[in-house]
Amino acid sequence: MRGGPRCALLLLVAAAALVPAARAQGATAPAPSAGAPFVPRDDILLDCGATGKGNDTDGRQWDGDAGSKYAPPNLASASAGAQDPSVPQVPYLTARVSAAPFTYSFPLGPGRKFLRLHFYPANYSNRDAADAFFSVSVPAAKVTLLSNFSAYQTTTALNFAYIVREFSVNVTGQNLDLTFTPEKGHPNAYAFINGIEVVSSPDLFGIATPQFVTGDGNSQPYEMDPAAALQTMYRLNVGGQAISPSKDSGGARSWDDDTPYIYGAGAGVSYQNDPNVTIIYPDNVPGYVAPSDVYATARSMGPDKGVNMAYNLTWILQVDAGYQYLVRLHFCEIQSPFTKPNQRVFNIYLNNQTAIEGADVIQWADPNGIGTPVYKDYVVSTVGSGILDFWVALHPDAETKPQYYDAILNGMEVFKLQLTNGSLVGLNPVPSADPPAHSGSGDKKSKVAPIVGGVIGGLAVLALGYCCFICKRRRKAAKASGMSDGHSGWLPLSLDQGRNQKL
Missing domain, CATH: 2.60.120.430 (Galactose-binding lectin)
Structure with missing residues (x-):
């Protein structure tokens, strides 16, 4: 019975965290400023x-x-x-x-x-x-x-x-x-x-210089070949519902719900912008980079510091090994408590390597602050052959002593870069009676594997699973916004699309 008060506290905190989202779903939010849409010539x-x-x-x-x-x-x-x-x-x-x-x-x-x-x-x-x-x-x-x-x-x-x-x-x-x-x-x-x-296509890949992930947190600038071909592997509206091509802001792209790719029970909390928060694109982020609906929804880890410090908010994406991948992460603080630097600071891990430590969305959005879209590009190398589980993980950065020990993500895109011989070729997936289990193995020098291992073996996962289960039940009960946790059809590999339900 000693766990009873703790679980009750978790449920109360989780429910309180859902109140702003439920209020936003039931209210009429101001129309977001969407930036100039891209009109294709062809x-x-x-x-x-x-x-x-x-x-x-x-x-x-x-x-x-x-x-x-x-x-x-x-x-x-x-x-x-x-x-x-x-x-x-x-x-x-x-x-x-x-x-x-x-x-x-x-x-x-x-x-x-x-x-x-x-x-x-x-x-x-x-x-x-x-x-x-x-x-x-x-x-x-x-x-x-x-x-x-x-x-x-x-x-x-x-x-x-x-x-x-x-x-x-x-x-x-x-x-x-x-x-x-x-x-x-x-x-x-x-x-x-x-x-x-x-x-x-609008100029999606020449407007910013990606950072090449070296694994030690000291990423280096990566010069993209302007003539290179890319293959879209994933395009996810994190924390939100699927977005059809007609609702995109440039290039008739489709954006998928991210929930099928979340690892384990640690789904965190999804929500949309507060009623008083309008999405306003800064001069350095064209509206065609991503539609406002991507930035107006998000997924975070949740309100409990103890739980959050014991796990990573993780997505697992299957990709073809042996290629480099451009990972574009979209961020926007959309809830009114987060208005100042060092309130929510976190680390980003890509393919079990440290991409950046001390990510602070409000600081990135300076001087505009809340409601300002930001995106970051990273290039990650993979080795080997066959199909690889590519991990995208977020974890609070305790070293900065932030006000909230949490992480946030609004959208994610993953592109395969062509090899020097011009190949974008991948393997045909092999039919299997049972879906592959994610082993969670990775570079032991990374902070990802030890944390995931601790979650699997610790009591924190029980509390987290119970908390997330209740949060999910609450979200389903308050779906006034139409946000969906269901599968919308885009799954690995390579934006393979089976629209039995719907992109």
Whole structure:
């Protein structure tokens, strides 16, 4: 019975912490200042194998590629032998299918573009879905986006109906050529594509210099190659609900709920901006970096110092080993108690390495303070082969003796950087009867592994789990804002998308 008063105190403190969020959900908050939205010069949504026009579930209009200037001539159009009722008809009702290489050619102005490839693996024209193995490349840039790619194996492993792969490529000439090549090593191999998006991208990667994570907290500037291609692995609205492309502020991006990626019971507390807090972009953060809805919600560790000091707020993301990754973290203090430096100070660990110690969002936002968006870019190297669990972890920094021992995050993006040979190729995930267990193993020189180990073996995890369970129940009971803890469809690897529920 000695634990009774302690648990009761935890529940009272947690409930008190939820009052501002519940009040904000029930009130009419002032409209956030969103910064100037980005208007793309090139905005192509191509429904492969279709004729005429059609709208997707987000209300965006797609053009059929039949007779278009983009599609290769004499390329077969096919419909799925059986259409899953959960799969939207646009752009997944039809496909272009071929056992020989084919190329789409897009006349474009120079600059960086988002390239999104949509795949619904099905039996097309008596071809077995499992036989589709192919590569996708951008010959002019000497970049290989996919190789030995199997949409069927990927959707089977991830339990998705369909998937989307998103890339950022730099166009230097007047055309973007996209070549699909069936793999010669597979009998009956063929290539297919259901939909292609080509959307001009704002200057997302040249407006700030990332820091290269060395592991000792003394990160060094990293010069990004302006011509390099990137693959979007994750784009998460931390603490908030999914954001559809039509609600994005630049490039028709989708933002996913972060809850499927949180490690263990330590989910912390999610909330939105106080009614009197308006999101106002500073001059050095363009509105297209992330929509205001990303900065208007957040996840923190919670109100209890003792609990927070005993664990890390952690997300685990599966990535392809052997690549470097650009990790963009979005921050914004949105609750009125946090208005001064050294109130909430924390450390950031990426892939079990120290990225920065003493992160203070209010200090970063100086002189504007609360309601001011901030983002930080880090580049992290990975080694080995296969699929890697990439940890993103936050922990209070006790050395500064802050007023609150807590951490906060509003959004997260992870991009794979191409290798020097132009490869962005990853492995097809292997279907498994049981999901892989996260071992939590990491660099013993990092502060992450010892802390996680302590949580697993200590009583703090029991108190935390109970507290978070109650918090979750309370959040579900007060969902006036529409915030969701459910799965919205974007899971590893590489922004694979199965919109049975919804991006």
